[in-house]
Amino acid sequence: MTPKSRQRVRKDDVLTVLGYALPVLGGLLGIAYVNTKYMDFINPVWAVGAGALLGWIIARVIRKALG
Amino acid sequence: MAALDQTQVQVKEGVDQETVDAVREVGTYKYGWETDIEMEYAPKGVNPDIVRLISSKNDEPEWMTEWRLAAFERWTKMEEPKWAMVSYPEIDFQDQYYYARPKSMEEKPKSLDEVDPKLLATYEKLGIPLKEQMILAGVEGAEDAPAEGRKVAVDAVFDSVSVGTTFQEELKKAGVIFCSISEAIKEHPELVKKYLGTVVPASDNFYATLNSAVFSDGSFVYVPPGVRCPMELSTYFRINAENTGQFERTLIIADKGSYVSYLEGCTAPQRDTAQLHAAVVEIIIEEDAEVKYATVQNWFPGDENGKGGIYNFVTKRADCRGDRSKVMWTQVETGSAVTWKYPSCILRGDDSQGEFYSIAIANNYQQADTGTKMVHLGKNTKSRIVSKGISAGKAQNTYRGLVSMHPKAKDSRNYTQCDSLLIGDNCGAHTVPYIEVRNNSSRVEHEATTSKVDDDQLFYCRQRGMDEEEAVALVVNGFCKDVLQALPMEFAMEAQQLVAISLEGSVG
Numbered sequence: 001m002t003p004k005s006r007q008r009v010r011k012d013d014v015l016t017v018l019g020y021a022l023p024v025l026g027g028l029l030g031i032a033y034v035n036t037k038y039m040d041f042i043n044p045v046w047a048v049g050a051g052a053l054l055g056w057i058i059a060r061v062i063r064k065a066l067g
Numbered sequence: 068m069a070a071l072d073q074t075q076v077q078v079k080e081g082v083d084q085e086t087v088d089a090v091r092e093v094g095t096y097k098y099g100w101e102t103d104i105e106m107e108y109a110p111k112g113v114n115p116d117i118v119r120l121i122s123s124k125n126d127e128p129e130w131m132t133e134w135r136l137a138a139f140e141r142w143t144k145m146e147e148p149k150w151a152m153v154s155y156p157e158i159d160f161q162d163q164y165y166y167a168r169p170k171s172m173e174e175k176p177k178s179l180d181e182v183d184p185k186l187l188a189t190y191e192k193l194g195i196p197l198k199e200q201m202i203l204a205g206v207e208g209a210e211d212a213p214a215e216g217r218k219v220a221v222d223a224v225f226d227s228v229s230v231g232t233t234f235q236e237e238l239k240k241a242g243v244i245f246c247s248i249s250e251a252i253k254e255h256p257e258l259v260k261k262y263l264g265t266v267v268p269a270s271d272n273f274y275a276t277l278n279s280a281v282f283s284d285g286s287f288v289y290v291p292p293g294v295r296c297p298m299e300l301s302t303y304f305r306i307n308a309e310n311t312g313q314f315e316r317t318l319i320i321a322d323k324g325s326y327v328s329y330l331e332g333c334t335a336p337q338r339d340t341a342q343l344h345a346a347v348v349e350i351i352i353e354e355d356a357e358v359k360y361a362t363v364q365n366w367f368p369g370d371e372n373g374k375g376g377i378y379n380f381v382t383k384r385a386d387c388r389g390d391r392s393k394v395m396w397t398q399v400e401t402g403s404a405v406t407w408k409y410p411s412c413i414l415r416g417d418d419s420q421g422e423f424y425s426i427a428i429a430n431n432y433q434q435a436d437t438g439t440k441m442v443h444l445g446k447n448t449k450s451r452i453v454s455k456g457i458s459a460g461k462a463q464n465t466y467r468g469l470v471s472m473h474p475k476a477k478d479s480r481n482y483t484q485c486d487s488l489l490i491g492d493n494c495g496a497h498t499v500p501y502i503e504v505r506n507n508s509s510r511v512e513h514e515a516t517t518s519k520v521d522d523d524q525l526f527y528c529r530q531r532g533m534d535e536e537e538a539v540a541l542v543v544n545g546f547c548k549d550v551l552q553a554l555p556m557e558f559a560m561e562a563q564q565l566v567a568i569s570l571e572g573s574v575g
Contacts, residue, residue, distance in 0.1 A: 039420050041449065
């Protein structure tokens with residue numbers, strides 16, 4: 001395996017992980033937001049869903065930009 | 068009881084009396100002792116002369132005396148409210164003292180040598196930090212003494228007088244005024260005149276009107292615009308004299324963009340006769356300001372047969388006048404024989420917020436009728452109510468709450484959670500929610516549960532070596548955790564222990 005292909009494999013790995021990690025992180029941020037801003041009366045289901053969706057979109061954008 | 072009888076037998080055989088007394092004290096009211104101190108009383112009863120006497124004792128200006136007399140005039144035409152779910156023998160308002168102060172407090176002491184040692188010992192026994200004792204005793208220059216850890220400024224009220232206020236100089240540097248209300252009437256009459264009675268009018272209700280006529284002392288706080296109060300403020304109320312009512316008045320003003328956190332605590336000696344406590348708390352919150360007000364109420368609750376205790380009839384109200392203003396009430400009600408108390412929020416400013424967190428514990432023959440009022444007047448106002456009621460023994464616990472959405476309170480929101488826990492077969496829990504919605508864009512949610520302590524939970528705890536009382540305390544603390552979390556860190560631990568102590572003897 002040449003150094004170039006090894007680098008490509010690492011980048012692919014990172015991009016793949018991002019596709020899973022960012023939606024999860026987004027969901028967690030949604031939970032944190034609901035708990036800290038509890039007087040905004042946001043439905044936690046919507047907050048988690050919106051956070052996960054946002055994470056997924058960001059992951060897609062990064063994949064598109066770097067892929 | 069069998070264990071106690073046994074100890075009595077052992078005393079006769081020559082066992083140390085102190086040890087037996089210490090054992091006997093476990094599980095009883097911790098602050099039930101009395102300070103043997105020489106007191107000065109106003110004559111018994113209430114009439115215009117007594118009102119004038121209280122006013123003159125505080126060296127008040129003429130306008131204040133007139134205000135009190137007008138309130139007294141109104142009070143004579145009012146009837147005691149009977150709608151609350153509490154029952155108690157009729158109070159003879161002419162058979163009690165309305166003013167009592169330690170004789171040694173006639174003139175403010177200037178050195179520690181002049182302070183009545185009994186007064187100092189009282190503070191020490193109540194657990195008020197030693198370094199603050201000198202200041203509480205009114206010793207000049209004691210404010211300069213360094214304090215350890217996080218500072219809490221204390222205003223100590225002993226029967227009808229404020230004994231002293233700590234850290235006044237340090238607060239003054241930040242622009243914050245924290246003193247007794249009697250001092251504020253003399254030193255800052257323009258502020259008192261502008262705000263006193265504007266949130267709780269002198270004609271508000273029977274007890275508030277009585278308080279307006281005869282209040283003797285209390286606390287005053289003014290936080291200027293844009294100032295974050297550099298330390299927690301607190302007031303400690305102690306009833307010591309027998310057959311004396313305590314009528315204190317608290318006035319808190321948070322000007323634009325300011326912040327203050329305030330805590331009040333209270334205790335009283337253990338007596339066979341009931342005593343009256345009728346307080347008024349007024350909070351004014353201007354634009355973008357925030358006030359957190361916490362109460363740990365530990366008045367004597369009466370003995371296990373319902374004898375004695377404090378009748379606690381209190382009117383507390385916060386007026387969120389400015390836009391985006393916030394208020395948070397947190398209360399832990401463990402003491403007093405009868406509680407009649409509804410801390411309220413008037414959400415006048417647009418986007419203003421009110422929060423109410425309450426734990427009400429009633430054991431033996433205690434009766435608590437408590438809750439809150441959230442009056443939404445401004446647009447997009449929000450409120451949240453979390454109430455936890457725990458009943459044990461033969462106690463009755465009532466949650467009574469009002470959520471009112473006025474026609475102009477568009478897009479407002481309220482969430483109410485009201486949980487009751489029953490321990491034993493002879494207690495009661497009642498929920499009386501009033502909900503008024505006069506516009507079609509507001510939302511109100513109300514959740515309520517009533518449950519008994521789960522046998523499985525107790526069994527699980529007991530399998531891990533806990534006795535039944537420890538297990539109940541653990542379950543109850545878990546039940547109350549939402550409210551305990553809302554208390555300032557310094558007092559959350561104390562409140563947690565208080566919750567456990569209040570339920571001692573409720574099982575088995």
